[in-house]
Amino acid sequence: MTPNLTYVVVVGVLFAAGVTLLLERSLTRVLMGVIMLGNGVNLLILAGGRAGGPPIVGTTPQDRMSDPLPQAMILTAIVITLGMTAFLLALAYRSWLLVGHDEVQDDVEDRRIVALAERDEGPDAVDDSDTDDDAEPRPAP
Amino acid sequence: MRVLVPLPVVMPLLGAALTLMLARRPRAQRAVSLAVLTATLGVSVALLVATSTGPPRVVQVGGWAAPLGIVLIADQFAALMLVVSAAVTLCVLVYSIGQGMADGNEETPLSIYHPSYLVLTAGVTNAFLSGDLFNLYVGFEILLVASYVLITLGGTENRIRAGTTYVVVSILSSLIFLTGLGLVYAATGTLNMAQLAGRLDALPDGLNLVLHTMLLLAFGIKAAVFPLSAWLPDSYPTAPAPVTAVFAGLLTKVGVYAIIRTETLLFPGGRTADLLLVVGLLTMLVGILGAVAQSDIKRLLSFTLVSHIGYMLFGIGLTSGLGLSAAIFYVVHHITVQTTLFLAVGLVERRGGSTAMDRLGGLARLSPLLAVLFFVPALNLAGIPPFSGFLGKLGLIEAGVASGGPLPWALVAGGLLTSLLTLYAIARVWSLAFWREPHTAMPGPEDTTHTRPPSGTARPRDVPDPAEFSGAMLPRLMVASTVALVVFGVALTAVAGPLFELTTDAADSLLERVPYIRAVYPDGVP
Numbered sequence: 076m077t078p079n080l081t082y083v084v085v086v087g088v089l090f091a092a093g094v095t096l097l098l099e100r101s102l103t104r105v106l107m108g109v110i111m112l113g114n115g116v117n118l119l120i121l122a123g124g125r126a127g128g129p130p131i132v133g134t135t136p137q138d139r140m141s142d143p144l145p146q147a148m149i150l151t152a153i154v155i156t157l158g159m160t161a162f163l164l165a166l167a168y169r170s171w172l173l174v175g176h177d178e179v180q181d182d183v184e185d186r187r188i189v190a191l192a193e194r195d196e197g198p199d200a201v202d203d204s205d206t207d208d209d210a211e212p213r214p215a216p
Numbered sequence: 217m218r219v220l221v222p223l224p225v226v227m228p229l230l231g232a233a234l235t236l237m238l239a240r241r242p243r244a245q246r247a248v249s250l251a252v253l254t255a256t257l258g259v260s261v262a263l264l265v266a267t268s269t270g271p272p273r274v275v276q277v278g279g280w281a282a283p284l285g286i287v288l289i290a291d292q293f294a295a296l297m298l299v300v301s302a303a304v305t306l307c308v309l310v311y312s313i314g315q316g317m318a319d320g321n322e323e324t325p326l327s328i329y330h331p332s333y334l335v336l337t338a339g340v341t342n343a344f345l346s347g348d349l350f351n352l353y354v355g356f357e358i359l360l361v362a363s364y365v366l367i368t369l370g371g372t373e374n375r376i377r378a379g380t381t382y383v384v385v386s387i388l389s390s391l392i393f394l395t396g397l398g399l400v401y402a403a404t405g406t407l408n409m410a411q412l413a414g415r416l417d418a419l420p421d422g423l424n425l426v427l428h429t430m431l432l433l434a435f436g437i438k439a440a441v442f443p444l445s446a447w448l449p450d451s452y453p454t455a456p457a458p459v460t461a462v463f464a465g466l467l468t469k470v471g472v473y474a475i476i477r478t479e480t481l482l483f484p485g486g487r488t489a490d491l492l493l494v495v496g497l498l499t500m501l502v503g504i505l506g507a508v509a510q511s512d513i514k515r516l517l518s519f520t521l522v523s524h525i526g527y528m529l530f531g532i533g534l535t536s537g538l539g540l541s542a543a544i545f546y547v548v549h550h551i552t553v554q555t556t557l558f559l560a561v562g563l564v565e566r567r568g569g570s571t572a573m574d575r576l577g578g579l580a581r582l583s584p585l586l587a588v589l590f591f592v593p594a595l596n597l598a599g600i601p602p603f604s605g606f607l608g609k610l611g612l613i614e615a616g617v618a619s620g621g622p623l624p625w626a627l628v629a630g631g632l633l634t635s636l637l638t639l640y641a642i643a644r645v646w647s648l649a650f651w652r653e654p655h656t657a658m659p660g661p662e663d664t665t666h667t668r669p670p671s672g673t674a675r676p677r678d679v680p681d682p683a684e685f686s687g688a689m690l691p692r693l694m695v696a697s698t699v700a701l702v703v704f705g706v707a708l709t710a711v712a713g714p715l716f717e718l719t720t721d722a723a724d725s726l727l728e729r730v731p732y733i734r735a736v737y738p739d740g741v742p
Contacts (some may be wrong), residue, residue, distance in 0.1 A: 116398060123402030
């Protein structure tokens with residue numbers, strides 16, 4: 076079997092788009108990224124097996140059958156991705172209910188460091204003329 | 217004996233279904249969970265006895281033969297992990313029953329706790345027993361999905377925030393794992409681990425390394441190895457105490473287990489040994505420095521958890537029998553001790569009303585029992601002789617010295633420094649939370665006679681049984697299960713000799729690979 080170029084290109088596009096979305100702050104976009112990545116991985120697995128006719132005894136001669144194992148694995152992976160999607164949606168909805176948005180928030184530690192930096196750069200600091208821009212506090216979560 | 221192999225996976229799954237159906241009857245739920253986990257512990261012990269005197273036990277699931285069907289295989293290493301994880305999950309279950317999952321608010325969905333907990337157990341045991349890479353992935357997914365539910369239990373704002381990070385990072389690691397699986401299958405045409413062992417060896421070096429690093433990356437995220445560990449201290453501490461305890465004890469160790477399997481069975485020869493040693497060193501140091509800087513006990517312990525993963529990587533990276541044996545010993549020790557500490561901190565939270573060190577004080581005088589329950593595992597974690605933490609670290613350092621070379625020596629030095637800093641971090645907790653004058657904000661000593669839990673720990677309305685809440689601040693069941701784990705941790709010292717022999721045996725057969733492969737394919741690998 077020779078690798079099918081269409082598969083490779085589609086997998087590449089799905090991975091690239093998925094990773095880009097995954098880097099977003101909004102959980103809904105992250106979810107889109109997860110779905111795209113999940114589908115990309117599924118196609119990748121499919122491309123890993125032999126191509127051919129339906130792997131059903133009696134319909135295709137045995138040497139021209141496609142490899143059924145990747146297809147079985149993809150079925151499992153699809154079910155898992157479905158579950159994940161449902162859970163992430165619920166999470167995004169719950170977050171929206173509680174705080175009014177679904178953005179992934181900063182680590183506690185990050186926020187503490189930002190707060191410390193703010194205190195250092197506050198009105199009492201000796202020199203805050205040109206460091207102010209760097210220490211610009213992030214919008215309060 | 218073979219019939220026992222799938223039971224640790226099947227029983228918790230059936231139990232989960234049963235507890236889900238019994239959602240309206242908490243008492244029956246508890247009985248089912250307890251029975252299932254006790255039985256799992258029994259079966260695991262039987263498997264350990266069987267495998268330590270004989271070859272690995274194999275079951276072809278559904279009667280489908282090996283390369284196509286899924287294989288469950290219990291060798292010494294898997295059986296040992298099963299026993300420890302079953303013991304720990306049982307103790308944590310008893311603890312959470314004692315707590316009645318009451319630390320949250322009244323909306324906490326009690327009924328979903330037991331099914332999720334049992335599914336989590338099934339995922340962990342499935343990962344340990346799996347002889348098939350794809351089934352390992354499924355095991356990971358089972359335990360992760362259950363952990364998503366448990367970490368966002370109740371859906372409070374804080375848990376949703378922490379849970380989001382956890383869920384996204386876990387999903388990403390699963391996708392990396394799945395991509396790795398796709399590539400492995402494309403390259404070798406199989407995912408059966410015994411068959412892969414031979415076929416991966418035959419691949420070109422470059423391809424082999426790509427597959428290897430892909431899997432290591434996925435397992436590294438799950439095991440919280442340093443550059444991939446930032447998610448852990450942020451997400452674990454927000455969950456309810458028993459959930460944090462079982463996560464801390466087990467979930468990262470499943471990642472470590474997978475790394476050990478990858479390094480020994482699939483990709484032997486230690487081509488990434490130096491990488492493992494370097495990240496092991498960084499994990500130890502960065503983790504413990506994080507712990508030293510914390511002011512909250514739960515977060516501090518989460519950082520020590522990350523830090524001590526480094527010790528296990530140290531042992532794995534040495535690629536010697538002694539190193540691997542010490543690493544397995546360390547895994548066993550660390551599962552027990554880290555869980556115990558989180559349970560003890562759960563009790564601290566109940567007694568002191570907080571886990572922030574600046575709001576605690578004088579606990580040793582208020583509750584000497586609690587002090588002992590924290591002090592013993594804490595010293596164990598720091599590696600004070602004669603506890604098992606000391607023995608594990610001693611084994612690792614011995615193995616490091618035996619290996620020689622600049623990198624192992626650096627790891628030996630790093631290990632000693634980390635141990636010292638762990639002691640420092642723990643001593644800080646001790647002197648701030650347990651010594652000093654009791655903090656004014658804390659409930660006074662007369663409050664121990666409370667018959668009602670303190671505010672914020674109100675018991676949900678649908679639990680009809682107030683008996684477990686008598687002496688509300690430190691319910692008997694919670695204390696009893698913590699005591700049991702403390703004793704288990706101390707007992708590891710008493711049985712350290714035979715245990716070390718066992719881990720050495722397990723490590724030797726892991727490195728030899730032949731017993732594992734021959735157990736799956738008695739007539740030669742197809």
